[in-house]
Amino acid sequence: MIQTTALIDGNNFYASCEQSLDPSLIGRPLVILSNNDGCIISRNPEARNLGIKMGKPYFKISSQLRKLKVVVRSSNYALYGDMSQRLMSLLRKHCEQLEIYSIDEAFASFSSSSEQELHQWARNLRILAIQQLGIPIAIGFGTTKVQAKLANFLAKTIPANAGIFNLLTAEDPEYWLKRIAIEDVWGIGNKLAYWCRMKGINNALQLRDMNTQELQSKSGITGTRIQQELRGESCIPLTPKSKPKQETCVSRSFRRPITTLDELLQAMARRVIIASEKLRRQRQLAGAITIFIRTSPFLPSFYSQSASKKLDIPTDDTSILLKETMELTREIFEPYKALIKAGIIMQKLQSKKHIQQHFFINHNSKIQKKRENLTRVIDQLNNRYGHGTVTWAICGSINEWQMGSKDQSNVSTTLINKIPIIKAE
DNA sequence: TCTGGGGTCCTAGGACCC
DNA sequence: TCTGGGGTCCTAGGACCC
Numbered sequence: 199m200i201q202t203t204a205l206i207d208g209n210n211f212y213a214s215c216e217q218s219l220d221p222s223l224i225g226r227p228l229v230i231l232s233n234n235d236g237c238i239i240s241r242n243p244e245a246r247n248l249g250i251k252m253g254k255p256y257f258k259i260s261s262q263l264r265k266l267k268v269v270v271r272s273s274n275y276a277l278y279g280d281m282s283q284r285l286m287s288l289l290r291k292h293c294e295q296l297e298i299y300s301i302d303e304a305f306a307s308f309s310s311s312s313e314q315e316l317h318q319w320a321r322n323l324r325i326l327a328i329q330q331l332g333i334p335i336a337i338g339f340g341t342t343k344v345q346a347k348l349a350n351f352l353a354k355t356i357p358a359n360a361g362i363f364n365l366l367t368a369e370d371p372e373y374w375l376k377r378i379a380i381e382d383v384w385g386i387g388n389k390l391a392y393w394c395r396m397k398g399i400n401n402a403l404q405l406r407d408m409n410t411q412e413l414q415s416k417s418g419i420t421g422t423r424i425q426q427e428l429r430g431e432s433c434i435p436l437t438p439k440s441k442p443k444q445e446t447c448v449s450r451s452f453r454r455p456i457t458t459l460d461e462l463l464q465a466m467a468r469r470v471i472i473a474s475e476k477l478r479r480q481r482q483l484a485g486a487i488t489i490f491i492r493t494s495p496f497l498p499s500f501y502s503q504s505a506s507k508k509l510d511i512p513t514d515d516t517s518i519l520l521k522e523t524m525e526l527t528r529e530i531f532e533p534y535k536a537l538i539k540a541g542i543i544m545q546k547l548q549s550k551k552h553i554q555q556h557f558f559i560n561h562n563s564k565i566q567k568k569r570e571n572l573t574r575v576i577d578q579l580n581n582r583y584g585h586g587t588v589t590w591a592i593c594g595s596i597n598e599w600q601m602g603s604k605d606q607s608n609v610s611t612t613l614i615n616k617i618p619i620i621k622a623e
Numbered sequence: 624t625c626t627g628g629g630g631t632c633c634t635a636g637g638a639c640c641c
Numbered sequence: 642t643c644t645g646g647g648g649t650c651c652t653a654g655g656a657c658c659c
Contacts, residue, residue, distance in 0.1 A: 233627045234627065236625085255625075299659085300658080302659080388656085417656090420633065445630080451627070496626060629658105631656105631658080635654095640647100641647090
């Protein structure tokens with residue numbers, strides 16, 4: 199019996215989440231915008247059929263969208279995160295081994311099942327996802343992760359496949375591989391796809407059969423692994439246990455460019471506070487931090503700057519991280535640069551469970567405990583009454599240059615006062 | 624006026640050591 | 642002061658993913 203790998207994912211996940219909570223959206227073209235209402239990051243089939251492309255800047259096509267009567271929503275990540283957890287717990291119930299790969303995707307593996315059993319299992323899972331979550335899913339089968347990924351692509355994009363495709367048992371696998379453009383192969387990005395096209399490699403089948411040496415010389419081990427997997431030899435293993443994060447980043451754009459140190463300090467303070475909260479939620483400590491600022495990459499005289507600092511003692515303490523960040527910010531600030539984005543990366547993360555004891559610091563001191571208690575209370579208040587209820591004065595009050603989203607759906611599965619209400623006639 | 628945010632992996636090259 | 646080869650570790654940057 200051959201080992202089978204499956205890739206299961208939610209179709210147009212963000213758009214489907216919105217439709218699931220607001221059925222009036224079903225059947226109407228719908229797009230979801232990125233943070234700051236920057237660009238299109240999800241769209242339902244109705245919007246896709248109107249020719250609306252992924253990644254398009256919103257300001258360039260907003261009038262066209264109005265004309266076409268497309269519904270536009272700002273993104274609501276709290277909602278998508280919650281729906282993701284529900285989807286994953288459904289999948290866990292129905293898979294032996296599951297690796298959660300992204301907010302809307304998971305790999306599964308099966309040691310022994312007949313083709314019919316697998317197909318029946320997949321049909322059943324699709325029904326459950328619709329019934330319990332209102333989210334359509336697609337399922338692809340292969341021997342390796344790359345094959346499963348491509349099978350999933352064929353399940354979704356070829357209507358006749360109805361959301362399920364098995365590359366192992368397909369009558370003519372080569373016919374199907376030929377139908378997958380080189381850009382659509384998992385692991386082949388812009389640069390590699392362009393190089394492939396130049397060489398006359400235009401689809402997944404040609405990539406599978408091309409000269410390995412040549413591929414290796416261009417893309418190293420990453421490219422040859424994809425080729426091996428296309429040929430059915432597994433070299434990207436399933437990793438069901440999620441690894442602890444190596445770094446955590448909080449980065450945001452401004453609604454309008456900022457040029458003063460005061461504004462930048464406030465912006466950085468907000469980011470480091472969010473980042474510290476993230477660390478505590480993940481039960482991790484940062485051993486180093488990097489901050490960065492940049493001007494618009496779409497304008498001439500692009501400017502970007504960053505600065506890092508190693509911390510003597512790894513920490514998740516907001517006030518310590520704030521102090522370090524403020525110092526770094528003062529160091530790299532330059533006047534008259536129209537900054538549009540700033541962020542902080544927490545690095546050299548380690549688990550809070552086994553803290554490396556410092557010779558001069560007593561981690562169990564009274565003062566240390568008091569600080570931790572204060573932080574815990576602040577976190578609890580913010581969780582309960584909304585983010586930013588209690589915060590540091592350095593953040594300033596709400597400013598016009600901060601991020602903005604206009605059309606967020608006013609529903610939530612995580613805040614009690616925004617639970618959707620069903621009215622009886 | 625307006626172009627997202629958060630990650631991982633790999634590689635080349637520098638610093639350092641014997 | 643100059644000479645040689647070989648190894649490890651770290652870092653920055655590129656490419657890619659969703």
